[in-house]
Amino acid sequence: MTDVIIAGIGQTPVGEHWEISLRSLAVKAMLAAINDAGGLRPQALFVGNMLAPAVSRQAHLGDLLADFAGLTGIEAVLVEASGASGAAALRQGYLAVASGAVDTALIVGVEKVTDYVGPEVDAALATASDSDFEAVQGVTPAALAALLMRRYMYEFDVPPDGLAGFALTAHENAAGNPHAMFQKAISLEAYQQAEMISEPLNMLDVAPNADGAAAVLLTRSDLLPRAYAQPQVKIAGSALASDTLALHDRSDLLAFDAVRISVEQALRRAGLTREQVDFFEYHDAFSIYAALSLEASGFAARGQGWKMAQDGSISRTGSLPCATLGGLKARGNPGGASGVYQAVEAAIQLRGQAGTAQVANAKVGLIQSLGGPAATAVTHVLQTV
Amino acid sequence: MPENTLLKPVKPVGIVGYGAYVPRYRIPAKEIARIWTGGKDSVPIKEKAVPGLDEDVATMSIEAARNALLRAPVNPQEIRAVWVGSESHPYAVKPTSTIVAEAIGAAPNVQAGDWEFACKAGTEAMVAAIGLVGSGMAHYAMAIGMDTAQGRPGDALEYTAGAGGAAYLLGPAEESLAVINATFSYVTDTPDFWRRPEQKYPQHGLRFTGEPAYFKHITEAGKTLMEASGTTAKDYRYAVFHQPNTKFPQRVAGILGFTKEQIAPGLLVPVIGNTYAGAAVIGLTAILDIAEPGDRILMVSFGSGAGSDAFDILVTEAIKERQGRAPKTQDYIARRTEIDYGTYVRFRDKLAK
Amino acid sequence: MEIPRHWRLKQQRYSLVGETCPHCEAKIFPPRDVCPTCGGEAKTQYTFSGKGEVFSYTTIYEAPSGYDETAPYTVALVKLEEGPIITAQLTDLGDQPVEIGMPVEMVTRKLRSENEDRGILIYGYKFRPVLSRAA
Incomplete structure (x- = not known):
């Protein structure tokens, strides 16, 4: 083929x-x-x-x-x-x-x-959840993320600023992306002092729409045209998996099963293993999503995903660079466009055109986009030819 | 006195289940006085109950009705009427009672309607329910008196206009925790208090609300009921009267020959305010919560406009076992979060927006 | 006007009417006719007790349109004693702190009003701290 x-x-x-x-x-x-x-x-x-x-x-x-x-x-x-x-x-x-x-x-x-402009936008965003049994209670996507985050921190004994590393890494990486919304690093203090959106979720846990x-x-x-001049990047694997639309209907709320399924299928179709992945563009619409995605994707054990952000594993020089051009958090979250941004950014990395944000020797990139709290998960494996 | 003075059904009727409801929030009368009089004046009650932002007569009636059903575990489909008396129905047009009937599982084969007679809308619904059950038309009927009373900012009524009420499931006397021996009503056209359509707050006739209205009607209804029943105040363990403030029910009790002790358990106005259509009926739930088999209770409501319904009630053996099946009136009174005038203004939607 | 969408859900909303699976006895809310546990057809009506505990919770300060009248408000994932978890607002909190594991009970409250003061009132379940009762 x-x-x-x-x-x-x-x-x-x-x-x-x-x-x-x-x-x-x-x-x-x-x-x-x-x-x-x-x-x-x-x-x-x-x-x-x-x-x-x-x-x-x-x-x-x-x-x-x-x-x-x-x-x-x-x-x-x-x-x-x-x-x-x-x-x-x-x-x-x-x-x-x-x-x-x-x-x-x-x-x-x-x-x-x-x-x-105004709260109608939040109401529109909420229609992606279960309109009859979630949104009707006045619940927003940020609130759903906060509910997940609270439970995660409770079950795994995560300190209040335990998820800070996701925002810090994203902002640091976005400094090298001219298309990003925030091209400036932030400090841990800024995270610790950020305004609460929905406890324990603060403003820096949320990717801005x-x-x-x-x-x-x-x-x-x-x-390809004979004169095609760019380094070739292929889609080596593609998978989409679904979970219950409403968060409350999951048998295990912290499992992100659709992520697990889509990663397993995409890698199998690509004939690759997790160890061969050079960088990972996860769907960090909320920092808790990033932690849960790392776990469900098999890069971290259950309850340990947040530690990858704390110990530098997800930084550009870490074992699994993530959000390499800022992710949703710092590049910005353009809703339904974000999955295509991830493809563009991964192609830039694999072509070796990421400039100061370049991940060294990037051959395989995993990109993953979520609908809601991983009600839909789409994973693609991009690879240099 | 004519033989048919008292209202008595063909088949004996009683209270099969009862339930109270009082919202969580309280504003002390002194806090209201702080805003309007600099706290100088004496206040008519200690504090009043204030509904939360998501409460209204429909939601409060649902909870009271559910409590009544906890005490009378009947199949809700056998309830053939759900009648809600109030002067603060959430809709001007569209029944509260259909919402309540649906929520308690009584719909669709049910009479449903909202009653309006100022503060006696609830007891009016009870008398009608007695008729429906006592005639044999229905096995059970639910009658509710509930209000989130309105008081104009700065008006004397603002100190007392509270929120709360009670629900009664009426049914055959043999299933009842208290039998209603008889009722008697006294009604005249007396405009002591009213609210015109489209108006947010009621108007009242100041001192005219006293002698010709409250005292005249309650006294006539209570006196006649007792005379026709061959009883005096001494025959009753307890009495409860409509309670717009603390003084009125105390005085009317004295006029009818009742002691402070007889009215104390049902005198809730000092701690929840005047709950209007809920006032007399929630006083009765507080009494039923502590009543013993054989206790006789007199209840007389008063509704402006004006009229009074008097009830002669006899507690049965069934009461002891049912009292604890649902939260008691005092449980709701004990659940209390004090709010300041600013929060009260927001909760009661008194801000121009 | 969104009347039909809310009207047809009144039983679920007012009184937590869900389903029970005739094959595996799982209790199901919201009703979905297919048992999420065993996959069998499940259409037997079941009314939940309304008792449960807080599984997670948060507070919403910036409410979506239609909910700003009551903001800030607390929402929770409530684990019902029959098993399912549902999303609902917590109410009647007063000054009571919320905790994971806190016992709560269902009440029927106003969720919102449509079209401000002119539209219909939408009622539905919320949960509150279990009313404490004197012995």
């Missing part, structure tokens, strides 16, 4: 883009990816987005974005899986190219949270 190659990448800075609309943001990233791929024309477009109907009053994004990118006529569709929308779209694009159904697929993740768009163009290795 020929490899599925990430032939082109494109991204916009993550932030509050008051003056740029949803469609303009997406089209910027799409055109950048097409350009990066040497002008390859996509035969299909897969869009990842979670909030547009609620926040921008815009559905039907597949067609809208094909239209405004000048691609009218191609197959175009929206893929939605809450915060994992972009990664789920990437998987659909991967399957389409790998199967031979299309030769080229463009995947764009886009989120525009600033089209609406922001606008952004990222795109990748996939094709098969035998279809």
Whole structure:
């Protein structure tokens, strides 16, 4: 089987883009990816987005974005899986190219949270949880993360600033990412003094929701243009797994089973082992998610994930560099676009183009995107060719 | 006196189960006086109960009704009426009683309606329930008196307008923890207190609320009931009267020949305030909580506008076993978190937004 | 207006009506007709006792729209004595501190009102510290 190659990448800075609309943001990233791929024309477009109907009053994004990118006529569709929308779209694009159904697929993740201001945005975010049995109680995604964090700290005797390392690492790494929202390191004191959002979750445990768009163009290795100049990066493995939508319905709330399943499947499909993974882009929408993902992915024992952030294991020079360009925490959390940002960032690392944020000798990157508290987990293995 | 003076059902009726409810929060009357009089004036009660932000007459009635059902473990589908008397129904149009009936599992084959007669809406519902059960139309009927009373900021009523009430499951006398021997009502058109549509706070007739209204109606109803029943105050172990403040029920008790001891267990206004449609009926739950078989109890409500319902009640052997099945009135009174005037203003939605 | 969506859930919301599995006896809330324990069909109605304990909890200061009237409020994962965990607000806390393991009981309260003062009131379960009772 020929490899599925990430032939082109494109991204916009993550932030509050008051003056740029949803469609303009997406089209910027799409055109950048097409350009990066040497002008390859996509035969299909897969869009990842979670909030547009609620926040921008815009559905039907597949067609809208094909239209405004000048691609009218191609197959175009929206893929939605809450915060994992972009990664789920990437998987659909991967399957389409790998199967031979299309030769080229463009995947764009886009989120525009600033089209609406005020608590309606929190209400829109809450629709990704169980609307009838979670959101109706006034519960937000941050509150769900806080409930997990409280229980985790209680069960495993984690000190109050035990999870600080996740934010510290992310911010330090983002200093080397010109597209990141916060390109500045933070101190442990800043974490310790950060304002509480929902105890024990403080402001620095939360990745800020922001606008952004990222795109990748996939094709098969035998279809690359003759003049293709970039180092080749392939998608070696892809998997998506589901868990109960509501956190309260899990038989083990701290297990993140969908993460475990998707990692096992993605690595098996790639023919690789955990030991061969050079860096890991986890879904640190909340620092507790990062800790639980490290555990469920098999990089840390149960209840020990937080220690990897404390002892430097996840730093750029550690045993498993994570959030290498800032992660969701410091690059910013552009909702349904974040899975595609991870693909773009991992490609940059594997191409050796990450500059001061470069992970040395990066050959295999694991990227993982979550919808809700790992109700959906999407894991991809990216590898140099 | 005509033979049919007393209201008596064809089949004897009694209280099969009862339940009280008082919200957690209390504002001391002195705290209200601090705001409006600099704390100089004497205050009519010690403190009043204030509902939390997520409470209203529907939620409070549900809890009281559930307590009544804990004491009378009947199949809720056999309850053929759920009637809620209040002057603070959460909707102007849309029944509170359907919410309560649904929550306790009595819907859908049930009479449901909201009663309004100022502070005697609850006892009016009880009399109607006695009729429904006593006629044989229904085996059980639930009657509730519950209020989250409104007092205009700075008005005399603000010191006392409290929150709470009680639910009664009426049923056949042979299943009852207390039999209702008879009732008697005294009603005239006397506008001592009212609230017009769209108005947030009621108006009252100042001193006119006393003699021609409260005292006249309670005295007439109580006196006639006792005369027609051939009883005097001495025949009753306890009595409970509508209690808008501490003094009125004490005085009316004296007029009817009752001692302080007889009314003490049911006199809750000093610690929960005037719970309006809930006032007399929650006084009765506090009495039933401590009553012994054979105790006779007189209850007389008063509703502005105006009228009084008097009840002659006889406690049965069944009471002892049922008292402890649900929280007692004093358990709710003991559950107490004091709040200041600022919190009270927020809880009672008195801020212009 | 979201009336139908809330109206059809009134039994679950007002009184914790769930299901019990006829095959493995698991108690199920919210009702889902398929037993999450054994996978069998489970449609037998079961009303939960409303007793449980706090499994985890937090406080929400910045509430989503529709919930700002009562913010800040505390939400919890409550482990019901029959087994399931549910998400619910804690109420009537007064000055009482919350702890993991604290016994709580179900009450029916206002969850929110639609359209501020003009819309319907949405009632549902919340939990409060178990009412202490004199001996």
